[in-house]
Amino acid sequence: MTPRNRDISNKRFRAMQAEAMQRRAAFDEAPIPKIHIGMATCGIAAGALETQAAFEQALAERGIDARIHLVGCVGHCYAEPVVVIDHPASGFPPILYPEVNPGKATMLTKLFLEGGDPRLEHILGATVANDLIPSVMEFPRFNQEKRVVMEKCGRIDPEDIYDYLAENGYAALAATLERSPQAIVAEIERSGLRGRGGAGFPTGTKWELARRAAGDEKIVICNADEGDPGAYMDRTILESNPHQVLEGMIICAYAVGARHGLVYVRAEYPLAVKIIRKAIAQANEQGLLGQGILDSAFDFDIGVFEGSGAFVCGEETALIQSVEGRRGMPLHRPPYPIDAGLKDKPTVINNVKTLASVPPIIENGAEWYRGIGSAGSPGTAIFSVVGNVTHPGLVEIPMGVSLRTLIFDICGGIPNKKKFKAVQIGGPSGGCLPEDFLDTPIDFDSLTGAGAMMGSGGMVVMDEDTCLVDVARYFLDFTQKESCGKCTFCRIGTYHLLEILKRLTEGEGQPSDLQQLQQLSEDIKQGSLCGLGKTAPNPVLTSLKYFADDYTAHVEQKRCPAMMCRPLIAFYIDLDRCARGCDVCEGCCPVDAVFTTGNRKKGIDQSLCVKCAECRVACPPEYRAVMKVSPPHLAPIIERPPGPSKDKP
């Protein structure tokens, strides 16, 4: 690998990079096997620590000399823990193994590292093109992605600055220092980069305003307060490649003339907090932060603030309030933080993904960035695609790709032969889109036009078994709890929205409820100050618009078409299908609602049943005797036979 910026004259940087390249070469050329283990929060949750311990033990037992290299996350959550084994002596290219549990780790050590057999049945693919094993780059999941922000995620050790430097890290910073701040702002403006926090405000414009703002002490804040339940892009970037975010912050500071920086990261992300703190310390050590950065006259330092977990603190004025030790309540704008932010000083607040996009733009130029994505939204978008998809995880795609490509080609479509029903984009602030919108290109303007929004990048795919009324209730439950309470419409309005939705999911809905939902939603949008209130009714409005049938069934027939709202469904056992003497449903019932009838078949006591569907899952597939109906009164009544019940002494 050769550095792309050969013309950087900064001596300090060149020395640092040379050192990093040397370390990299020593690592690459060592003839011993290298084991790369993905060790971000998602990997650890799936058992990466146990896998690492198993490798270490197996290597020690067999006396094999190998290097374990802990990397960040590649974004393939469905395959965690992901391990790449590079065993040069075996003649095979580096191979990616999915779902490596401790047993597999021991087996691979024995058979591959020692015996030279890569166990083809366990591999996903090779990481580079070769003649022996198909490369993962041929899979849609890999070749339809375009990695700009996450290019280095999962390849480098996030806790080792030299790993980042060896991948041409901080070259953009070194190049920046040789240009004027105006030129950097102009480059970002030309690139058309838009804020990746959700609203899509042009970053260049923001920086230009900040650059011109009066005041000698300006502040740059990196917003990593990711509160959307089910979205974890920012966390993964911080955990997998913290230096790219820091580099973006330093470039931003240089461009706008800031002296201090702050990373606002959630305290719920302990690993991200640890890694970013370590990265800041390393950057300070190397002279990339602090006084006289890379021997120039530019000073900048970065601190960390641990956010205490309030969704509303993602809003910039609320974020500032919380840093100042107050409740995170948004303020009226203007004044914008760009004029009077933290401690009344001009403050630039950018999302993690925005800042992480900056170094590649400076390195490759604005025209290169404009070439990716669509005209109105250049660049890439990162989504955490979860829910009913075959291959959930983090996906970075160029803007303008259609939802269909993303969900069906890249993420493998809907599992279990179910039908697609809806996709929810943008978390609690976004909307649910039906099948008709699958060909919508993903960019800021198209999604907003469809009634959803880009948001920070949470995407939940739902199959036909999902009730949209319940999903709307879920999101309202979230926003209602997270409303800071400042605006009446948001505080009380969301409460009433939630009450109505609860009523609908419990079968108590009135015909007038639907109209009230619509009216109230529009009022909340108008009567709220910040983005939380303005967008909170979106899940309701879009589901009302696109999935009206779901709502009318709940109101008119007290029926849940997707059979998800528990008060509206009932389970019963089809006596024609039930096998005599099989006790599996009775054994798994957590509340002892399943009983044995006189002829040794089973019945469900509706008064005890909590509708957890456990018996339905447990019933052997050759019987499939547990049936689900909505509305509940359709379930045939099977009497519990008299006699000693086990509940009674």
Place this chain on the structure above:
Amino acid sequence: MDLELSAEEARTLDDLKVQLIRFKKERGELIPILQMFQERLAYLPPATIELVADHLDVSPAEVYGVATFYNQFRFNPPGKNPIKVCLGTACHVKGADIILENFERKLEIKEGETTADREFSIERVACVGCCALAPVALVGETVQGHMAPSKVEGLIMRVDIEKGIKARAEQKK
């Protein structure tokens, strides 16, 4: 809930009083101070609120107001085996509320509470970050993926059994 501080907690609190001097008397230090207290004590007993208010020269109501605004701070001690049920979007779609209900029923406490013997507590969390394993629950530090209502009883039993094994091992010593 009025809980007596245990001897150990009282000792920690005394130590924290000394640590407090390190912090500037600035409003911006309020949240970091509360975070330090919670990290050491696992919750914020009423005494800490007074202490912080005193140090920063604001009213205890003000401190309490900030502390209750944020999800991170808790005011009752967590159990020795905190159970966290993920209620993120992916988990919700796959029935996380049923898992939560089962824990609540089994332990006879509600979400946010601690059992009388301080063994278990139940919390809901927004997203653990392993949506591919949904629904997810954490028992102590261990992530339990692909949760099912019928797994709940076994998980709680396991904690009890492990405790029994530990106690017997200590007796032998």
